[in-house]
Amino acid sequence: MFDAVKEFAARHRPGSAVGSPAAPAPAPAPAPAQNAAAAEVAARPAAAVVSIAGPTAAADAKHMARALALAAKGINSTHPNPRVGCVVVAGGAVVGEGWHRAAGGEHAEIAALRQAGKRAAGATLYSNLEPCSHHGRTPPCADAVIAAGIGRAVIAMYDPNPRVDGVGALRRAGVEVTVGVGARAAAQLNRGFCARFSVGRPWVTLKMAASLDGKTALADGRSQWITGPAARRDAHRLRAASSAILTGIGTVLRDDPRLTVRLGARRDGKLATGRQPLRVILDSHLSTPPRAKILRAPGNALLITTAAEAAAIGLLRGPGVEVLVCRAAGRRIDLAQVMRELAAREVNDLLVEAGPQLSGELLRQGLVDQVVVYLAPDLLGGGGAREMFDLPGLESLDDRHRLQFADLRRVGRDLRLTLDVAGGDSAGESVGAAGAAGAATVADPAQPPRN
Ligand code: AOF
Ligand code: ZN
Numbered sequence: 001m002f003d004a005v006k007e008f009a010a011r012h013r014p015g016s017a018v019g020s021p022a023a024p025a026p027a028p029a030p031a032p033a034q035n036a037a038a039a040e041v042a043a044r045p046a047a048a049v050v051s052i053a054g055p056t057a058a059a060d061a062k063h064m065a066r067a068l069a070l071a072a073k074g075i076n077s078t079h080p081n082p083r084v085g086c087v088v089v090a091g092g093a094v095v096g097e098g099w100h101r102a103a104g105g106e107h108a109e110i111a112a113l114r115q116a117g118k119r120a121a122g123a124t125l126y127s128n129l130e131p132c133s134h135h136g137r138t139p140p141c142a143d144a145v146i147a148a149g150i151g152r153a154v155i156a157m158y159d160p161n162p163r164v165d166g167v168g169a170l171r172r173a174g175v176e177v178t179v180g181v182g183a184r185a186a187a188q189l190n191r192g193f194c195a196r197f198s199v200g201r202p203w204v205t206l207k208m209a210a211s212l213d214g215k216t217a218l219a220d221g222r223s224q225w226i227t228g229p230a231a232r233r234d235a236h237r238l239r240a241a242s243s244a245i246l247t248g249i250g251t252v253l254r255d256d257p258r259l260t261v262r263l264g265a266r267r268d269g270k271l272a273t274g275r276q277p278l279r280v281i282l283d284s285h286l287s288t289p290p291r292a293k294i295l296r297a298p299g300n301a302l303l304i305t306t307a308a309e310a311a312a313i314g315l316l317r318g319p320g321v322e323v324l325v326c327r328a329a330g331r332r333i334d335l336a337q338v339m340r341e342l343a344a345r346e347v348n349d350l351l352v353e354a355g356p357q358l359s360g361e362l363l364r365q366g367l368v369d370q371v372v373v374y375l376a377p378d379l380l381g382g383g384g385a386r387e388m389f390d391l392p393g394l395e396s397l398d399d400r401h402r403l404q405f406a407d408l409r410r411v412g413r414d415l416r417l418t419l420d421v422a423g424g425d426s427a428g429e430s431v432g433a434a435g436a437a438g439a440a441t442v443a444d445p446a447q448p449p450r451n
Pocket of ligand 2: 107108109131132133139140141142
């Protein structure tokens with residue numbers, strides 16, 4: 001899974017992540033972790049600068065990398081909570097480790113402090129997210145950190161959840177706090193959680209399988225299978241890490257997909273909670289057959305329509321199936337409203353597996369953050385074979401949708417291309433006005449979201 005974090009580090013130039021709120025963004029520095037730490041140091045008096053330089057910065061980066069690795073264990077299971085890992089270090093030795101497994105369960109800090117026991121007194125605590133200070137499903141971690149006598153806390157990023165001010169609580173209690181170590185990797189790991197709070201919509205990844213000539217199906221809609229078994233297995237990993245999967249009525253009628261996670265017995269793939277992502281169907285005219293697999297498969301489904309027809313809705317509703325009547329934008333469902341509804345349902349990471357029309361429309365409206373293409377080394381030819389995106393023709397090459405390659409790897413016989421829609425090296429010039437406006441780039445992860 002750490003691919004995602006590596007991808008993030010590769011895509012973002014050092015220099016734009018900043019440390020404490022009082023610190024200006026520093027000039028480009030050698031590594032993101034050091035860079036962010038340097039920004040934090042810049043806000044401190046000269047004596048503190050001396051004490052944190054050199055070995056301390058290296059140790060901070062090392063322990064934060066471990067906290068991030070622990071956090072990543074929760075990639076498939078923490079929804080709707082963020083992925084959080086925590087390390088407690090006393091006298092240079094790790095005395096406690098923990099990670100958040102599932103909402104309602106113990107937070108990472110609590111698990112690490114429990115393991116550390118009395119050794120937490122005077123120790124340093126590393127966490128990739130600011131400890132919570134509110135009563136959610138569990139009591140505030142900041143109180144536990146203070147009660148354990150932690151002397152210093154190193155935090156990768158502030159919690160975008162406005163209810164949380166753990167850094168303030170710790171500082172008021174006299175705990176020394178450093179914010180910004182590993183900030184970029186931390187923001188990447190929780191990009192969906194960050195997007196939900198900062199942009200008010202999920203992080204949107206659009207997944208497609210295509211032939212080398214960019215076709216996703218024959219003219220009659222047949223598409224099983226364009227890519228090989230390894231690529232299809234890989235795609236299940238994307239599903240497993242998502243809060244929800246979105247598709248359109250065209251795909252439901254053509255393929256009757258289940259859109260569930262089926263990772264088999266792979267140890268790393270098992271969903272710790274048995275959770276299935278929410279399946280979301282956009283169906284303006286309520287054309288989904290009540291027996292469609294997408295409604296009946298394990299887990300929950302949300303059917304979004306513009307047709308407020310009680311009888312038809314009654315046929316579709318059932319255990320685990322919600323029908324939501326949404327505003328229309330022209331003759332279509334208002335996609336921006338769909339995104340807001342999903343954020344309200346605590347969807348962090350949304351995976352779109354849809355046909356060319358919905359995919360094209362989401363891209364055009366700037367509602368896509370990343371595109372993952374599984375590319376088969378085959379040609380499907382013309383004769384009406386389906387394209388990846390249904391987009392209007394362009395007047396000029398200047399109007400093209402520009403994406404950035406973020407990662408490229410071979411999966412079985414196929415290639416997996418990961419592309420950023422905005423926020424790459426040429427952020428702002430990538431998707432035109434609509435795209436730039438809707439982009440969920442997570443800027444300045446180490447800056448507090450409040451003021
Ligand atoms: C932490 N450590 O490991 C996590 C945090 O309902 P609760 O009690 O689980 O609280 C959920 C909120 O707590 C979540 O929205 C986020 O702000 C924070 N998550 N905080 O200190 C953790 N998972
Ligand atoms: Zn907590």
